[in-house]
Amino acid sequence: MSEVQELIDNFEKIAIKDNNDKEDKNNQKIEQLNKQDEPNTIIMKESNNEQQQQQQQIQENQTQKESQIDQNNQKDLNNNQFNEKELEEAFINKLVIQEQNKEEKQQQQDQTKIDDQVQTQEHTIIKGSMRSDGTMRKDIKVRAGYKNADMIQRYVIPQKRK
Numbered sequence: 791m792s793e794v795q796e797l798i799d800n801f802e803k804i805a806i807k808d809n810n811d812k813e814d815k816n817n818q819k820i821e822q823l824n825k826q827d828e829p830n831t832i833i834m835k836e837s838n839n840e841q842q843q844q845q846q847q848i849q850e851n852q853t854q855k856e857s858q859i860d861q862n863n864q865k866d867l868n869n870n871q872f873n874e875k876e877l878e879e880a881f882i883n884k885l886v887i888q889e890q891n892k893e894e895k896q897q898q899q900d901q902t903k904i905d906d907q908v909q910t911q912e913h914t915i916i917k918g919s920m921r922s923d924g925t926m927r928k929d930i931k932v933r934a935g936y937k938n939a940d941m942i943q944r945y946v947i948p949q950k951r952k
């Protein structure tokens with residue numbers, strides 16, 4: 791275990807030395823560039839300022855977009871809640887209408903049953919009779935309350951009435 795630990799420690803020391811060497815080289819290069827390009831630093835500063843301004847504008851645009859998205863999401867949520875309420879009301883109304891339709895159909899069925907019963911009671915059937923030559927007459931269906939023309943009394947003026 792100690793050998794492994796020693797290897798790890800050596801590896802870390804080597805990595806640290808390499809990093810330090812790289813940093814030193816980078817720092818030397820930066821110093822050389824700074825000495826050579828002092829006028830360029832002013833231009834770079836200006837470009838950095840422009841970049842910062844652009845980044846600020848981008849951030850402002852993003853915040854505006856985010857706020858608009860939040861507002862739109864809030865509106866959508868409100869609309870969804872409103873739509874859900876409307877859907878619930880419509881569903882309830884539909885159920886009520888279906889119940890009413892069922893009741894109406896039941897009433898119509900009951901009424902037709904009653905009408906059928908009344909129709910069966912509203913007529914009588916006179917069975918066909920045998921003629922003298924041996925043929926049969928047809929059955930006759932007579933409505934309730936029907937009076938034959940021969941059975942109806944004719945109007946008699948008051949002077950002839952007894």
